[in-house]
Amino acid sequence: MTELLDAVDALTKPVILHHTIADSRFTCIVTDTPLLTRLQDEIRFSLSREGSKSLPNQRVPLNSGALMLFMRISSQVTDWANGAGSGVVKGDPGRTLRGWYVAWVQQVRGDGEVAARVRILHGWAAAIRRELDPPRMKDLPDPCPACGAVEWWRDGERYPRPLVVESPRNPEKNLIDESTATCRACDKRWGARELAYELEQKAET
Ligand SMILES: [Zn+2]
Structure with missing residues (x-):
């Protein structure tokens, strides 16, 4: 089950990057916004750019890839939460997903069932990273x-x-x-x- 929690954390918790400085006596901890939040921010950012009063040729088009991905993840998370009866936090798939995890692991789950969820969650994390940092x-x-x-x-x-x-x-x-x-x-x-x-x-x- 730790693998499943790690996969949930990877999407919903701040990413912590440890940097060792020079003589390795000090560690500087750098945190980054959770992946799902970054995806959501990317959509808000491109929506606000779309709606701004700039000249037509200065407008940056809506990041439709990020929007599609966010909608796909949100709807799947909502389905999972409804299935587990854990409740849906509107507009916040990260919190909904964490709530789902808590409810879902209350029951005994087969290895295959857990592995399938882990695979889906890893797939989302990879897709978000590609969307935010395209090659x-x-x-x-x-x-x-x-x-x-x-x-x-x-x-x-x-x-x-x-x-x-x-x-x-x-x-x-x-x-x-x-x-x-x-x-x-x-x-x-x-x-x-x-x-x-x-x-x-x-x-x-
Ligand atoms: Zn060729």
Whole structure:
């Protein structure tokens, strides 16, 4: 059950980051807002930008991805809370989720049932992180080594530079190993290292 509580905490409790300073005698504790709250803030922020009286070309569009994700999580949490009879705190899926956890673990639950909930909660945390810190994208000037394209199309518009490299903002180990590349003309995917090698081979021939 601790795994389930950890998964609930990951969404609803402030993230605590420990930083050891210089001679390691001092620890500076940095806390960050809970993930679900950050997602909610992101929606409020983009809604207020949408409604502001700026010129049309200065308006930033509503972050519809964040909104969809928030609605999906809220409705699932509401269903769970109704199922467990734990009550729904309107507009606060974090508190609703914590209430659900307390009620849900009162009964004996099978391992599979718990694991399924943990998986869903981890999925939400990962989806929120992706929404808040989207991967860095960098397009490359080279033609695609697979299809040779120098341009690509989306919604009837033509764009140059079809190759794009995506890198995580917070790599777990090695940025290069965790970066991937895609050709937006032929949809071929590479690891960043693999693409670099292919481009080098092309340049030599
Ligand atoms: Zn291609």
